[in-house]
Amino acid sequence: MEEIIELPNILNNVEYAQFTKKNNQLESPCLCINLEEVKRKFRLFQEALPFSQSYYSIKSNSHPQVIRTLLEQGSFFDTASIFEIRQSLELGVAPKNMHFGNTIKKEDDIREAFSIGVPTYSFDSPEELSKIAKCAPGSKVIVRIKTSGAGASWPLSEKFGTSPTKATRLLQKAKTLKLEPAGISFHVGSQQRDDAAWDEPIKQSAQMCEALKEKGIVIDTLNLGGGFPWHYSESVPSIQEIGKRIQENLSSSGLLDLKIMTEPGRYLVASSGMVKAQVIGLTSRSIDTGTRWVFLDVGIYNGLTESSVIIPKIASDGDYRNTIPSRLGGPTCDSTDIISGGKIYNLPADLKTGDSVYILDAGAYTASHSTTGFNGFPPIKEYFFP
Numbered sequence: 001m002e003e004i005i006e007l008p009n010i011l012n013n014v015e016y017a018q019f020t021k022k023n024n025q026l027e028s029p030c031l032c033i034n035l036e037e038v039k040r041k042f043r044l045f046q047e048a049l050p051f052s053q054s055y056y057s058i059k060s061n062s063h064p065q066v067i068r069t070l071l072e073q074g075s076f077f078d079t080a081s082i083f084e085i086r087q088s089l090e091l092g093v094a095p096k097n098m099h100f101g102n103t104i105k106k107e108d109d110i111r112e113a114f115s116i117g118v119p120t121y122s123f124d125s126p127e128e129l130s131k132i133a134k135c136a137p138g139s140k141v142i143v144r145i146k147t148s149g150a151g152a153s154w155p156l157s158e159k160f161g162t163s164p165t166k167a168t169r170l171l172q173k174a175k176t177l178k179l180e181p182a183g184i185s186f187h188v189g190s191q192q193r194d195d196a197a198w199d200e201p202i203k204q205s206a207q208m209c210e211a212l213k214e215k216g217i218v219i220d221t222l223n224l225g226g227g228f229p230w231h232y233s234e235s236v237p238s239i240q241e242i243g244k245r246i247q248e249n250l251s252s253s254g255l256l257d258l259k260i261m262t263e264p265g266r267y268l269v270a271s272s273g274m275v276k277a278q279v280i281g282l283t284s285r286s287i288d289t290g291t292r293w294v295f296l297d298v299g300i301y302n303g304l305t306e307s308s309v310i311i312p313k314i315a316s317d318g319d320y321r322n323t324i325p326s327r328l329g330g331p332t333c334d335s336t337d338i339i340s341g342g343k344i345y346n347l348p349a350d351l352k353t354g355d356s357v358y359i360l361d362a363g364a365y366t367a368s369h370s371t372t373g374f375n376g377f378p379p380i381k382e383y384f385f386p
Helices: 015-022 035-048 064-073 082-090 107-116 126-135 164-176 195-214 239-252 266-272
Strands: 030-034 052-057 076-079 098-100 120-123 140-144 152-154 180-185 190-192 221-223 259-262 273-284 292-296 314-316 323-329 344-348 356-359 381-385
Touching: 030 035, 030 266, 035 052, 035 064, 035 239, 035 266, 064 076, 064 082, 076 082, 082 098, 082 107, 107 126, 120 126, 120 180, 126 164, 140 164, 140 221, 164 180, 164 195, 180 195, 180 259, 195 239, 266 273, 314 344
Parallel strands: 030 381, 052 076, 052 259, 076 098, 098 120, 120 140, 140 180, 180 221, 221 259, 292 323
Antiparallel strands: 030 273, 152 190, 273 292, 273 356, 314 356, 323 344
């Protein structure tokens, strides 16, 4: 029995839809971003985790308007590449407020970041540590430990992180390389749906701090990473619940006196965005009796990559009193370009070619995941309001 996603006609209450209806000249598909919502979410995050410094994860939406907005709110910035560092610098972000969080970096990029004045660098291997010592001598380094990733839409620990035992040794080695062994970091996985996911790595970090203290190394920074979720078509813990549980764990582990970093991305920008798309075709398939295929001018290659895992909320201008089970496909000549893995949406029966369809909560990992021209389709355009 396949999951059928029920969605009432919510457009009357969707500010973004009102915006696009007033701006019919906007090219479809497009991503509309409400910058006031970005500000609101930043305030909510700060209230829920007042003990932390927020380093916005730029990769979730790297548009200059988003970065400027968060800079004005007092955000710090987690950068994943020299390109994000250059962009942030051009937009007025002080190098001291950046963190080079990617554990995989080219030597030339480390060298340039160091010359600019970026103070901290993440690593999770001996080779990466040696590169930092060579190209950014005397810098602060933060070792990344592995987490299970259980409960996340995207577990990250196959590619990133090392064991607490190895991480402890690496921080000792950092000292011998005349680097400053400043901190410990982890990431519980993107779109983490379990607020208990932070418990174990916080406990492990506390144990590491004690072990390192015995070796004469005092850790002053703990980076909790990202993973803070947004509710799409699933229930997730609120940021208030997550913040309270993290604070309790930090307090009981004796870590609240450290500099606590967080790297929110999705939570800050997901709800700020809506994709306006257009129906470019409808058909039925003999193998899909009773189900209609609706093809849009947006798909997984020009904005909806995440829909392969995260099921977005979708609405349209049609009459929801009479609906048809529908699957959604993108515009490319590729069999994998199927939105939400082919999940069924109940969409209006009167939907026709040329009508608009709206993908909600699309502010994160939409424009930043768009290809530069697969099948010749350009990356999705972004528009901002108010």
